[in-house]
Amino acid sequence: xxxNMKGKIVRSQVFRSIFxxxxxxxxxxxxxxxxxxxxxxxxxxxxxxxxxxxxxTFCLGGITLFLFIMLSVTGIWLMFYYTPYTGxxxxxxxxxQFVIFGGNLMRDLHRFAAHGMVLFVWLHMTRVFxxxxxxxxREFNWVVGVVLLVxxxxxxxxxxxxxxxQLAYWAVTVGTKMASYTPFIGQNGPWGAQLGFLPTNDIMFxxxxxxxxxxxxxxxxYVLHCVVLPLVVTVFLAVHFWRIRKDGFSxxx
Amino acid sequence: MENxxxxxxxxxxxxxxxxxxxxxxxxxxxxxKEPEDTVYTWPNLIxxxxxxxxxxxxxxxxxxxxxxxxxxxxxDPSTTPNPMRAPWYFLGLQELLVYFDPWYAGxxxxxxxxxxxxxxxxxxxxxxxxxxxxxxxxxFAIFNYSFGFALWWVTIVIGTYLRGLDWQWYWPWSNHxxxxxxxxxxxxxxxxxxxxxxxxxxxxxxxxxxxxxFAYFAIGMAIPYFFMRKFYDFLGRSRYxxxxxxxLSMMGVGLKIVLRLLFNIKYIVVTPWxxx
Numbered sequence: 001x002x003x004n005m006k007g008k009i010v011r012s013q014v015f016r017s018i019f020x021x022x023x024x025x026x027x028x029x030x031x032x033x034x035x036x037x038x039x040x041x042x043x044x045x046x047x048x049x050x051x052x053x054x055x056x057t058f059c060l061g062g063i064t065l066f067l068f069i070m071l072s073v074t075g076i077w078l079m080f081y082y083t084p085y086t087g088x089x090x091x092x093x094x095x096x097q098f099v100i101f102g103g104n105l106m107r108d109l110h111r112f113a114a115h116g117m118v119l120f121v122w123l124h125m126t127r128v129f130x131x132x133x134x135x136x137x138r139e140f141n142w143v144v145g146v147v148l149l150v151x152x153x154x155x156x157x158x159x160x161x162x163x164x165x166q167l168a169y170w171a172v173t174v175g176t177k178m179a180s181y182t183p184f185i186g187q188n189g190p191w192g193a194q195l196g197f198l199p200t201n202d203i204m205f206x207x208x209x210x211x212x213x214x215x216x217x218x219x220x221x222y223v224l225h226c227v228v229l230p231l232v233v234t235v236f237l238a239v240h241f242w243r244i245r246k247d248g249f250s251x252x253x
Numbered sequence: 254m255e256n257x258x259x260x261x262x263x264x265x266x267x268x269x270x271x272x273x274x275x276x277x278x279x280x281x282x283x284x285x286k287e288p289e290d291t292v293y294t295w296p297n298l299i300x301x302x303x304x305x306x307x308x309x310x311x312x313x314x315x316x317x318x319x320x321x322x323x324x325x326x327x328x329d330p331s332t333t334p335n336p337m338r339a340p341w342y343f344l345g346l347q348e349l350l351v352y353f354d355p356w357y358a359g360x361x362x363x364x365x366x367x368x369x370x371x372x373x374x375x376x377x378x379x380x381x382x383x384x385x386x387x388x389x390x391x392x393f394a395i396f397n398y399s400f401g402f403a404l405w406w407v408t409i410v411i412g413t414y415l416r417g418l419d420w421q422w423y424w425p426w427s428n429h430x431x432x433x434x435x436x437x438x439x440x441x442x443x444x445x446x447x448x449x450x451x452x453x454x455x456x457x458x459x460x461x462x463x464x465x466x467f468a469y470f471a472i473g474m475a476i477p478y479f480f481m482r483k484f485y486d487f488l489g490r491s492r493y494x495x496x497x498x499x500x501l502s503m504m505g506v507g508l509k510i511v512l513r514l515l516f517n518i519k520y521i522v523v524t525p526w527x528x529x
Contacts, residue, residue: 030293040299046291047298059305066306070313090327097324108317116313118342122402129373129398132382132391139374146370153342160340169328170337174347178359183527189356190527212330251384 042241056131056251060124065237067117072230074110082162084222086215089164114156121152133250141243144236151233158225161218172221173213180204336420344412345405349506351420352513354528362506369401369499376496378488401503440519442528443512459523466522466529473501 009015010022021032031045050056081100082092096103125145128134134142161172180186180202187193187202197203199211209216292298339347349358381390388395417423421433443465447458474497477484485493512518520528 024295027293030295033295034293034299040295043294043298045294047294049290049292052292052297052301054301059302062302062305063309066309070310086328093324104321105314105317108320108322109313111322112313112316112320115341116309126398126402130386130395131384132379132387133384134374135377135380135383136374142374143371146367149370150367157340157343163324164328165323166325166328166332166334167323169330170334171339174337174339175343178355181355182360183356186356186360189360249384 042245044245051249051251058123058127060120060127064117064120064124067113067120068233068237070113071110071117074106074113075226075230077106078110079226084162084219086164086218089162089218093163093165114159117152118156121149125149131251135250138243138247138250141240141247144240144243148233148236148240151229151236155225155229155233158221158229161213161221162225164218169213172217176204176208176213176217179207335418336416338412341409341413345408348408348412348416352506352509356527357529365499365502366401369503372495372499373398376488376492378492397500397503400507404503404507438517440513440517442520442523443518444523446516446518462522469505470498470501473497473504 006023020036021029024030024033034040034043034045078096081096081103083089093107096107098104128142128145134145157172157175161168180192180199181189182192182203183189184191184195185197185203187197187199187204192202199205205211207217207220208214209220338344346358346363349362352358353362377391377394379391379394381387382394414425415422417427417429418432419435421435423429423433442462444455444458444462447453447461448455451458453461474494477493477497488496509518509521512521522529
């Protein structure tokens with residue numbers, strides 16, 4: 001009876017309109033499953049048996065991607081409860097922690113997945129380095145990877161400000177103050193003052209939209225953290241994966 | 254059928270004049286392909302990825318039962334915490350502020366780290382060691398990577414655990430509530446050391462410091478050029494210059510940390526515009 005039902009479902013117009021192939025219980029449908037699915041088609045249809053061994057990649061890049069997805073999901077969840085306004089942000093976080101059902105879990109997951117992503121990007125990079133996987137013809141994908149590393153750090157750092165507590169405020173104050181020491185375009189940097197840069201027109205002013213970290217900095221970091229940087233990461237991730245397929249695998253994959 | 258690779262995989266049977274079909278162990282016929290040891294991505298690889306994702310999720314959910322995201326009191330621009338700390342992944346850079354001026358530690362050096370990482374594949378011309386773990390075949394490359402990241406992690410550990418009030422050095426057993434007396438350590442630029450030691454004028458001492466600084470890069474560039482010619486020839490001129498610039502700069506950071514911690518040297522080079 002179960003076989004009969006399965007057959008009916010697989011042959012139905014609805015199922016066929018979605019999947020275009022039957023259950024992946026034979027080799028042809030297994031191949032179709034991978035290359036007709038937009039999410040799975042970043043894989044080749046077949047991989048070498050040795051690629052299933054964990055001791056080459058340790059799944060580090062995959063874990064990094066998974067943490068990014070997890071951060072997107074928990075991040076969007078948190079956005080429903082968060083207002084990027086200095087008068088409300090801190091209260092929102094307190095509500096997320098103490099009032100909203102599941103809020104604590106989501107915020108904790110978001111925070112530690114973020115730490116984890118920084119750590120796993122680095123572990124992945126170290127793995128790629130130690131296996132010489134960045135060498136020709138894959139040099140450019142390493143460069144894309146470095147861009148992703150920097151983006152991960154900046155993403156994490158922009159998110160650091162959003163709770164608007166003492167930790168957030170001063171960590172970001174330390175960080176953005178560095179920008180004012182940029183040579184030529186920061187008011188405190190070498191040749192900055194000589195070139196006419198003041199607290200009100202230098203690179204730090206541009207970054208935080210004021211002379212001190214305040215409402216403008218919060219909204220800037222919020223937009224960067226929730227929209228701009230995730231988009232940039234997504235674009236570079238697409239290039240990163242595309243190049244893996246195009247340039248070929250380095251190891252026994 | 255006549256290329257070398259194919260012949261190796263299909264060894265020609267001495268009794269046959271030719272053969273087009275090969276018998277292999279497998280679940281399906283393969284056309285126009287050499288025999289290979291592959292499996293279908295679905296379900297073999299996909300399941301591994303799924304298990305990996307589930308394990309990470311489970312690990313994180315277990316972790317957050319024990320540790321929680323911190324939330325301090327409301328941001329207050331009038332109360333500065335002491336010490337103020339950047340997020341842990343930037344603590345290395347914050348720690349470098351002890352050894353360098355902010356324009357270098359906070360802006361130029363991070364830029365150089367990023368650029369240095371990016372140029373690595375272009376200056377590492379060693380064709381060996383692709384696709385497997387090896388130390389013996391690429392000792393120098395691994396040394397460079399490890400040295401750079403050892404600096405990165407050691408400064409993070411120092412910044413996290415060994416820095417206390419006023420960003421002074423606190424051992425884990427020191428009293429973290431008591432301010433250190435900053436007068437205990439007097440930092441001096443290198444040329445003042447020379448003035449005191451060699452009894453020369455300030456200008457002469459400064460000139461000496463500038464010379465030492467440039468000599469570091471010049472001699473550093475020259476030594477492999479003259480004495481390790483094979484290394485130079487292997488890289489070629491432009492790769493060599495780029496690599497040596499980043500290499501000497503990285504070593505310089507390590508040297509400066511040692512000079513500052515052991516000899517209380519604040520600057521090597523002092524100019525009206527920048528100090529290093």
